[in-house]
Amino acid sequence: MELQISITDLCNYSCIMCMQQAHEGLYDAKDRIIPRLHNGNRGFIDKKVFKKILEDTKYIEFDLLKMQWNGESFIHPGITGLINILREYTNFKRIVFTTNVSVINQKIIEYLKTLNTHIQFVLSIDSFDQNIYKKIKGIDNIHKVEKNIDLLKKQLPKAIFTFQAIAMNENKHNIKEFIDYIKSKYLIDEIIWDEPLIYKKDSNHIFIKKLGAFNQLKYDEIHKNLFYDLIENKDYIITAWDGKGIRKPCVGPFTTPTFNWDGRMTYCCMDSELELSPGNIIDKSFEKLWNSKNSQQLRNAHLDKNADLYPRCKRCLNLNKI
Numbered sequence: 001m002e003l004q005i006s007i008t009d010l011c012n013y014s015c016i017m018c019m020q021q022a023h024e025g026l027y028d029a030k031d032r033i034i035p036r037l038h039n040g041n042r043g044f045i046d047k048k049v050f051k052k053i054l055e056d057t058k059y060i061e062f063d064l065l066k067m068q069w070n071g072e073s074f075i076h077p078g079i080t081g082l083i084n085i086l087r088e089y090t091n092f093k094r095i096v097f098t099t100n101v102s103v104i105n106q107k108i109i110e111y112l113k114t115l116n117t118h119i120q121f122v123l124s125i126d127s128f129d130q131n132i133y134k135k136i137k138g139i140d141n142i143h144k145v146e147k148n149i150d151l152l153k154k155q156l157p158k159a160i161f162t163f164q165a166i167a168m169n170e171n172k173h174n175i176k177e178f179i180d181y182i183k184s185k186y187l188i189d190e191i192i193w194d195e196p197l198i199y200k201k202d203s204n205h206i207f208i209k210k211l212g213a214f215n216q217l218k219y220d221e222i223h224k225n226l227f228y229d230l231i232e233n234k235d236y237i238i239t240a241w242d243g244k245g246i247r248k249p250c251v252g253p254f255t256t257p258t259f260n261w262d263g264r265m266t267y268c269c270m271d272s273e274l275e276l277s278p279g280n281i282i283d284k285s286f287e288k289l290w291n292s293k294n295s296q297q298l299r300n301a302h303l304d305k306n307a308d309l310y311p312r313c314k315r316c317l318n319l320n321k322i
């Protein structure tokens with residue numbers, strides 16, 4: 001099982017492909033505008049809510065704890081206090097921090113050093129080219145980010161580092177340079193193309209991620225073409241649905257409890273507006289939420305191949321991922 005906790009849904013960046021920016025038009029489909037993420041209800045997780053989630057779930061041996069959802073966790077003003085609470089819990093094989101690496105500092109690193117669990121950092125970089133980085137991230141900050149990565153790598157040598165670039169229009173001509181730069185500076189050779197595999201790795205690696213976009217087929221193609229341009233003699237195998245055959249039940253309702261910063265639970269990271277939520281951990285125990293009628297009905301719908309009854313499941317792009 002994997003536990004995911006949103007430390008915040010706020011961010012100091014405005015990356016052009018991210019949910020954070022969708023209220024100004026979707027990536028490559030600017031005429032499609034959706035309401036701002038958690039409009040009117042954005043914020044930071046409270047220590048008590050964080051502790052309640054960990055306390056209620058401490059009897060479960062999780063493969064992963066993901067310490068973020070739709071925002072940048074390290075901007076939480078009390079992040080060191082949260083890491084301090086996390087120290088007490090060792091029921092995770094790995095704790096994953098996915099980050100834009102912009103606000104890491106020495107104080108945060110000192111707290112991270114005290115964690116008793118294996119840490120993985122997924123570094124969302126997308127490009128080391130100053131102009132491309134600025135185009136994608138909306139901020140001219142790659143030099144600071146690089147310094148922060150070096151700081152993390154030096155001081156947390158046992159952590160696993162995933163150097164990530166999402167393949168999109170702005171950087172597709174720069175992916176080879178991205179890979180070569182990492183290979184030369186950080187001496188990392190392994191390249192991974194399929195997201196679930198990064199959480200199984202015990203050594204540092206490069207991850208070329210597929211963009212999730214309105215015009216999905218176009219970005220599937222860009223990702224595939226890059227793979228064939230850069231990798232020889234291998235088959236392109238990605239764990240996504242090709243749109244053919246019968247849809248498999250999703251693992252989310254069975255394996256990935258996901259909490260918003262305000263305590264509401266849902267079943268997977270795709271449900272960013274918590275349409276499927278059975279309730280809030282502030283009012284009910286994790287056990288009650290996870291075993292609720294709502295949870296069982298959702299699971300049964302997936303097992304009975306009726307997932308499409310739920311609008312959120314029907315329009316999901318994450319189909320048939322393992």
Ligand SMILES: C[S@@+](CC[C@H](N)C(=O)[O-])C[C@H]1O[C@@H](n2cnc3c(N)ncnc32)[C@H](O)[C@@H]1O
Pocket residue numbers: 011017018019068069070071072073098099100122123124164166209210211212213
């Ligand atoms: C929403 S961010 C939150 C964590 C943190 N702020 C960061 O950027 O790493 C989580 C991950 O989703 C990635 N991401 C953002 N937009 C995406 C998209 N349209 N398709 C695929 N991944 C995306 C980011 O690069 C990041 O690795």
Ligand code: SF4
Pocket residue numbers: 011012013014015018019020070071072100124
């Ligand atoms: S830094 Fe992360 S959460 Fe923030 S806008 Fe970029 S991808 Fe989205």
